[in-house]
Amino acid sequence: MDDLLKWRVLPLLVLLASSLVLYSRILPKKSISECSLLPYDHFWIASKRVVTPQGVINGAVEVKQGKILSVVEASIQKGLLSGEKVVDYGEAVIMPGLIDVHVHLDEPGRTEWEGFSSGTKAAAAGGITTLVDMPLNSFPSTVSEETLRMKVESTKKKIYVDVGFWGGLVPENAFNISMLEGLLRAGALGLKSFMCPSGINDFPMTNSTHIKEGLYVLAKYKRPLLVHAEVVLDSGISEELHSGSLDPRSYATYLKTRPPSWEEAAIKDLQEAIHDTRTGGQAEGAHVHIVHLSDAKASLDLIKDSKRNVPEDATASVSVETCPHYLAFAAEEIADGDTRFKCAPPIREAANRQKLWEALLEGHIDMMSSDHSPSVPELKLFDEGDFLRAWGGISSLQYVLPITWTFGQKIGVSFNQIAAWWSERPAKLAGQKYKGAIVIGNDADFAVWEPEVEFDLDENHKTFHKHPNNSPYMGRRLSGKVMATFVRGNLVFSDGTHAPAACGTPILAK
Numbered sequence: 089m090d091d092l093l094k095w096r097v098l099p100l101l102v103l104l105a106s107s108l109v110l111y112s113r114i115l116p117k118k119s120i121s122e123c124s125l126l127p128y129d130h131f132w133i134a135s136k137r138v139v140t141p142q143g144v145i146n147g148a149v150e151v152k153q154g155k156i157l158s159v160v161e162a163s164i165q166k167g168l169l170s171g172e173k174v175v176d177y178g179e180a181v182i183m184p185g186l187i188d189v190h191v192h193l194d195e196p197g198r199t200e201w202e203g204f205s206s207g208t209k210a211a212a213a214g215g216i217t218t219l220v221d222m223p224l225n226s227f228p229s230t231v232s233e234e235t236l237r238m239k240v241e242s243t244k245k246k247i248y249v250d251v252g253f254w255g256g257l258v259p260e261n262a263f264n265i266s267m268l269e270g271l272l273r274a275g276a277l278g279l280k281s282f283m284c285p286s287g288i289n290d291f292p293m294t295n296s297t298h299i300k301e302g303l304y305v306l307a308k309y310k311r312p313l314l315v316h317a318e319v320v321l322d323s324g325i326s327e328e329l330h331s332g333s334l335d336p337r338s339y340a341t342y343l344k345t346r347p348p349s350w351e352e353a354a355i356k357d358l359q360e361a362i363h364d365t366r367t368g369g370q371a372e373g374a375h376v377h378i379v380h381l382s383d384a385k386a387s388l389d390l391i392k393d394s395k396r397n398v399p400e401d402a403t404a405s406v407s408v409e410t411c412p413h414y415l416a417f418a419a420e421e422i423a424d425g426d427t428r429f430k431c432a433p434p435i436r437e438a439a440n441r442q443k444l445w446e447a448l449l450e451g452h453i454d455m456m457s458s459d460h461s462p463s464v465p466e467l468k469l470f471d472e473g474d475f476l477r478a479w480g481g482i483s484s485l486q487y488v489l490p491i492t493w494t495f496g497q498k499i500g501v502s503f504n505q506i507a508a509w510w511s512e513r514p515a516k517l518a519g520q521k522y523k524g525a526i527v528i529g530n531d532a533d534f535a536v537w538e539p540e541v542e543f544d545l546d547e548n549h550k551t552f553h554k555h556p557n558n559s560p561y562m563g564r565r566l567s568g569k570v571m572a573t574f575v576r577g578n579l580v581f582s583d584g585t586h587a588p589a590a591c592g593t594p595i596l597a598k
């Protein structure tokens with residue numbers, strides 16, 4: 089190096105070194121090694137089965153500073169990767185991380201039911217990289233700017249994956265535009281309401297007028313309304329129930345109390361609101377999403393009707409989810425007193441389950457969610473086994489991927505279909521432009537799993553739900569083991585172990 093160059097370069101080097109020292113001092117408190125089990129900021133992950141929107145490729149994904157920098161096929165990958173940090177997952181499947189848009193984490197207020205720490209650890213162990221928390225079962229319910237702030241505050245240092253929040257649409261705020269706008273401006277990704285009692289006192293049900301009012305406000309923010317679509321009808325068995333001639337321990341009794349007509353009536357009630365979301369409609373810009381569809385007959389037919397574009401240029405904005413428990417279990421198989429299976433709407437007969445799978449495969453049902461709704465075991469009333477009085481809600485968060493695969497593979501479900509149901513479409517519903525697919529520029533959120541590996545959900549299996557025995561999947565054999573989970577480039581779970589620090593971020597709509 090000649091002298092002149094030396095005197096020009098040296099001061100620059102000194103400056104660079106001192107700024108590096110300074111930078112390391114002002115680095116965020118959590119270093120990458122606490123947030124991630126992989127101490128690199130720039131690396132590749134490779135496998136023979138990488139699920140991209142264009143199909144499954146043998147290739148590698150380059151990750152830098154939490155983002156996907158490139159996706160390459162094996163044929164061109166060789167020279168490119170020499171000297172790079174590569175984690176080779178061999179035959180394991182690399183999929184976009186799952187996005188679960190329907191989870192009750194119950195914090196603040198009912199952390200003994202689940203809470204952000206155990207809930208997001210379970211998510212990470214299950215390949216879920218983003219979840220959206222429901223506004224009820226925590227206390228208080230998330231129905232205002234202030235209560236949303238309390239939620240976000242209570243996630244601090246506890247979340248292992250990214251977490252968004254639905255706000256609640258309840259009678260108290262439905263006619264109070266400034267309260268609703270406050271909630272949406274504070275970052276709620278959308279709203280959720282019940283058309284029947286929710287089981288939670290501070291989360292009352294809404295009628296179709298409340299729903300319409302809510303949709304007008306949502307239209308302005310271009311965010312969705314999620315609806316628990318059941319309305320209470322006289323199921324024609326009240327006399328038998330009162331006379332005690334129906335056994336409350338029998339699942340058939342519970343099934344009779346919540347017939348498919350409850351779902352059908354609710355979706356009928358929603359038709360007008362759905363119609364308002366069409367191009368040129370009063371709620372254009374808003375979207376109606378029906379949660380946890382169980383009835384695959386008349387209710388599904390109504391949804392199909394409302395999705396049909398009449399006229400063609402005025403498409404209503406509507407979608408629907410179903411949950412693994414409606415696809416895995418059948419009413420005929422549920423033993424007396426086994427209240428782990430109680431949820432609303434109920435798990436129906438095997439013939440209905442078959443139709444739900446068909447609707448998913450045909451694209452009439454858009455996506456899946458867990459509706460993980462845990463509680464303390466006492467509320468499940470295991471000793472009495474009373475289906476009518478036990479808490480309704482299924483615990484399944486950690487297992488949704490293996491459950492979907494265990495049952496889905498028998499009817500030829502593909503990895504791309506799973507990615508559409510569990511990542512792509514949920515990302516769209518939650519307004520997450522940079523999540524849900526392995527494409528350049530997206531967040532580096534991945535689930536790495538081994539479809540061929542079977543495992544027993546017994547006491548030796550590490551389960552991170554706070555109350556694993558509440559889950560009706562315990563004791564089952566599943567296929568599809570989650571090996572590793574990456575959230576924005578951080579390896580947050582690998583081979584049974586979580587990263588030391590909880591570095592998920594709260595997701596707030598802007």
Ligand SMILES: NC(=O)NC(NC(N)=O)C(=O)[O-]
Binds near residue numbers: 225287316380430480
């Ligand atoms: N309060 C609840 O968590 N309810 C939930 N309960 C179920 N699905 O049984 C729900 O999503 O409706």
Ligand SMILES: [Zn+2]
Binds near residue numbers: 316379380432
């Ligand atoms: Zn519900």
Ligand SMILES: [Zn+2]
Binds near residue numbers: 192460461
């Ligand atoms: Zn729910």
